[in-house]
Amino acid sequence: MLHINDLTYRIQGRLLFDQATAAISAGWKVGFVGRNGSGKSTLLRMIKREIYAGDEEISLQKGARIGSVDQEAPASDDSLMDTVLLQDTERTALFAEAETATDPNRIADIQTRLADIEAHSAEARAGAILSGLGFSAEAQLRPCAEFSGGWRMRVALAGVLFAAPDLLLLDEPTNYLDLEGAIWLETYLRKYPYTALIVSHDRELLNNAVTHIMALENGKLSVHTGGYDTYERRRAEARAQAASFRERQEARRRHMQSFVDRFRAKATKAKQAQSRLKALEKLQITVEPISERTQPFHFPNPKTMAPPIIRVVDADLGYEEGKPVLRKVNLRLDNDDRIAILGPNGEGKSTLVKALSGRLPPLNGNIYKHKKLRIAYFAQHQIDELKPKQSPYQHVRELIPDATEAETRSATAQLGFGPDKADVLVEKLSGGEKARLLLGIVTFHGAHLLILDEPTNHLDIHSREALVEALNDFEGAVLLITHDAHLAAAVADRLWLVNNGVAAPYDGDLSDYRDLVLAANKTPKINSTKSPTDERAISRKSAADARLALLPLKKAADQAETKLEKLNAILDRLNGALAEPGLFENQLMRATKLSKERGALLNAIENAETNWLEALEAHETAQRDAE
Numbered sequence: 001m002l003h004i005n006d007l008t009y010r011i012q013g014r015l016l017f018d019q020a021t022a023a024i025s026a027g028w029k030v031g032f033v034g035r036n037g038s039g040k041s042t043l044l045r046m047i048k049r050e051i052y053a054g055d056e057e058i059s060l061q062k063g064a065r066i067g068s069v070d071q072e073a074p075a076s077d078d079s080l081m082d083t084v085l086l087q088d089t090e091r092t093a094l095f096a097e098a099e100t101a102t103d104p105n106r107i108a109d110i111q112t113r114l115a116d117i118e119a120h121s122a123e124a125r126a127g128a129i130l131s132g133l134g135f136s137a138e139a140q141l142r143p144c145a146e147f148s149g150g151w152r153m154r155v156a157l158a159g160v161l162f163a164a165p166d167l168l169l170l171d172e173p174t175n176y177l178d179l180e181g182a183i184w185l186e187t188y189l190r191k192y193p194y195t196a197l198i199v200s201h202d203r204e205l206l207n208n209a210v211t212h213i214m215a216l217e218n219g220k221l222s223v224h225t226g227g228y229d230t231y232e233r234r235r236a237e238a239r240a241q242a243a244s245f246r247e248r249q250e251a252r253r254r255h256m257q258s259f260v261d262r263f264r265a266k267a268t269k270a271k272q273a274q275s276r277l278k279a280l281e282k283l284q285i286t287v288e289p290i291s292e293r294t295q296p297f298h299f300p301n302p303k304t305m306a307p308p309i310i311r312v313v314d315a316d317l318g319y320e321e322g323k324p325v326l327r328k329v330n331l332r333l334d335n336d337d338r339i340a341i342l343g344p345n346g347e348g349k350s351t352l353v354k355a356l357s358g359r360l361p362p363l364n365g366n367i368y369k370h371k372k373l374r375i376a377y378f379a380q381h382q383i384d385e386l387k388p389k390q391s392p393y394q395h396v397r398e399l400i401p402d403a404t405e406a407e408t409r410s411a412t413a414q415l416g417f418g419p420d421k422a423d424v425l426v427e428k429l430s431g432g433e434k435a436r437l438l439l440g441i442v443t444f445h446g447a448h449l450l451i452l453d454e455p456t457n458h459l460d461i462h463s464r465e466a467l468v469e470a471l472n473d474f475e476g477a478v479l480l481i482t483h484d485a486h487l488a489a490a491v492a493d494r495l496w497l498v499n500n501g502v503a504a505p506y507d508g509d510l511s512d513y514r515d516l517v518l519a520a521n522k523t524p525k526i527n528s529t530k531s532p533t534d535e536r537a538i539s540r541k542s543a544a545d546a547r548l549a550l551l552p553l554k555k556a557a558d559q560a561e562t563k564l565e566k567l568n569a570i571l572d573r574l575n576g577a578l579a580e581p582g583l584f585e586n587q588l589m590r591a592t593k594l595s596k597e598r599g600a601l602l603n604a605i606e607n608a609e610t611n612w613l614e615a616l617e618a619h620e621t622a623q624r625d626a627e
Contacts, residue, residue: 001026001064001167001195002047004221007057009042016042018219024212026061026166029189029196031206031228034216036432036460040199043216044068044169047197060167067165069173072152075145080135080155083144084126087159091119122162129158132184133177134344150176161188168196174205174483175457178345182483183517185209201461203228203486228461294462295416297439297470300446302374307334309373309448309477310356315365317348317355317503324363325351329503331496333477335448336566340480340488342506342513343498349481352496352503353377353451356479376447380454383434388427392417392437395426399444415440431458449477456484485510493562507555557619560612567605574598 002024009017016039024030034040046053048066060066073083086092094110101107114120130140133154144152153176160168174182182205189196189209197214200206206213206228213224213231224231310333316324325348333339333356341349354360355367357377387395396412397403403411412422416436426434435458443450450471456464468490471478482488489510497506497513506513577583577594584591 001028001061002197003059004043005057005059007046007053007221009039009046009053011039011042015219017221020216020219020221022214022221022223024195024197024214024223026195027193028212029192029210030198030212030214030223031210032197032199032214032216033201033206033228033231033461035462036430036458038216040216041171044171044197044199047167047169064166065163066167066169067160067163068169069153069156069160069171071156072149073144073155073159075147075152077143077145079141079143080130080147080158081123081126081140083155084130084159084162085122087163088117088119088122089163091117091122094119126158126162129161129188130155132188133158133181134346154181164192164194166194168192168194168198170196170198170200172199172201172457174200174202177483179342179483179485179488180344180517182485183514187518201456201459201464202484203461203464204484294466295436296466297416297436298414299376299443299450299470299474299476301475302335302446302448304475305335305370305372305448308332309335309370311368312356312362313366313368315355315362315367317351317360318363319351319360321363325501326498326503327501329365331503331505333449333479335477336475337477337479337494338471338492339478339494339496340482340492340510341496341498347498347500348503349498350379350453352498353453353479353481357451370448373449374445374447375449375451376443377451378439378442378453378455380435380457382442383431383438386426386434386438389425391423391425392429393422395437395441396444399441411444415444432460432463435459436463447476449479450474451479453481454483455480456482456487485514509554509558554619557612557615560608560615564605564608564612567601567608571598571601571605574601 004020004022007017007020008015032040032043042051045051046058047060048068076083078086091114094114098107098110098114101110118125127137127140131137135154135158144155147155157170157173157176173185177185182202186205186209189198189205196210198205198210208227210227211225213226213228215222215224215231215235224234310331312329312331315326315329317326317329318324329352341352343349351360355362357375358369359377392415393409393412396415397408400408400411409419409422413419417433421429421433426437429437435455439455455467459467464484464487468487471491478491480488480492495506495509495513496503508516574594574597578591578598583594
């Protein structure tokens with residue numbers, strides 16, 4: 001389907017591709033990965049011939065149709081449905097010709113072709129795609145002009161999926177989707193009948209939707225079977241083997257050089273020395289790969305305060321009196337909570353976090369906050385509030401105007417902007433660098449609560465992992481809105497669901513929610529008889545009901561495990577305090593108090609462990625019975 005042959009390409013003197021070669025076969029779904037700025041989007045433009053790279057360097061199967069999402073759908077008066085249907089140009093042309101054709105033979109040919117391409121089921125197919133991307137049946141009939149740019153990007157994505165090109169090119173398709181849309185897209189791409197090349201940093205998409213990974217690293221392309229986790233594991237193994245080989249080779253080189261240096265001048269050993277010298281010259285030099293260390297994120301830890309830090313009581317939240325988006329909200333947030341907020345876009349997730357952050361007062365009810373609570377709020381639209389004509393150094397200087405230049409530059413470097421980036425204008429930074437700068441600014445003075453609304457949209461996979469590590473090291477509370485299921489699973493230990501005007505804790509986990517979303521996206525087939533597919537659907541429904549019945553037991557086991565983990569963490573801190581040098585000699589009263597606390601804690605841990613094991617056993621027993 002697609003061949004890339006010895007491609008070499010520079011942009012502004014920087015080498016992006018260095019004799020890069022790869023081949024993608026028809027029907028493969030390929031995740032295209034690499035560092036931000038490495039050239040992935042440039043290669044997509046080359047494939048589309050927007051950048052000429054040579055007919056021999058990039059070749060496509062003859063007659064192959066290419067489809068991509070280059071920009072959002074136009075803000076026209078056409079309905080979403082019509083906008084998507086127009087993307088099938090052959091169907092549109094045939095219907096137009098059928099209106100005016102008079103030749104019976106041509107009319108027959110048109111109707112035959114319309115039947116071949118299943119033209120009369122097109123609206124149902126387009127509707128299913130739009131529904132999967134978050135548009136209700138009512139919304140599909142509204143004009144495009146009524147929707148924002150982000151929603152029109154979804155319409156454009158729906159259009160290219162509906163057109164079903166032979167080679168589908170997608171560049172970060174989940175960036176403008178919510179978690180529900182991302183889950184649907186994974187399923188759709190997995191079943192896509194043609195070839196797809198997808199630039200993405202979404203680990204879940206790269207694990208669940210693709211058959212191969214194509215990696216761009218140091219100007220070279222390599223194609224690997226399987227998803228991203230498989231690729232990453234094999235890559236780590238290969239690097240470990242290369243490092244081991246390099247060490248053995250260097251040891252051999254040192255040994256041979258030592259022999260040459262010692263015996264080159266001795267007549268009796270001169271012949272052997274010359275032989276070793278020739279072998280040394282022929283010894284292959286293995287180049288150590290360029291370091292890819294990702295600059296870490298760092299969020300200052302807050303002082304602990306008594307819980308709860310926020311309590312929402314019977315609150316109606318919204319923007320217009322009498323028209324609340326969310327009704328009768330009752331939620332509690334403690335100082336060590338890690339919560340991911342689930343729910344389709346447009347249902348009120350951003351409304352909820354704006355209210356919690358103090359940016360939106362409740363219409364009714366109350367939101368109580370700890371009087372010393374500091375909140376750091378990050379949302380993607382705030383990136384536009386960065387000053388394009390200022391550098392990261394200048395942004396940081398505004399935060400600490402009384403600091404010396406050395407102190408300011410040190411603080412700028414801690415945000416990830418060292419000497420090579422500190423003085424670059426914001427307008428010249430990449431999307432990922434702007435997101436990093438904004439995260440650093442909003443958390444600069446420390447916070448008890450981080451509210452992060454889609455923080456990963458411009459971050460590559462390595463930066464996302466660095467963000468996960470930083471959030472897990474952070475000792476305050478975290479509220480996440482994200483389409484990145486991997487980030488949510490790695491950081492959050494509780495879930496809230498916002499849907500149908502209600503915001504409440506969700507008892508299941510992300511796997512349960514994924515099943516819920518996929519079940520909601522299934523559209524029943526119109527058939528008077530029960531098919532094997534119907535039976536499988538009934539079986540899946542029964543399995544889903546059985547999992548639902550197990551949720552209370554699973555929740556009890558998870559809560560017991562969380563409590564045990566927290567108690568063990570406290571024990572670790574007590575053990576550390578008791579191990580302080582000179583504690584019993586110089587602070588006997590404190591040492592005695594800590595020892596008593598440790599004894600009581602050990603009893604509590606024993607009880608918690610018993611409760612956890614009993615809850616776990618109850619859940620596993622019920623699970624076996626259900627199977």
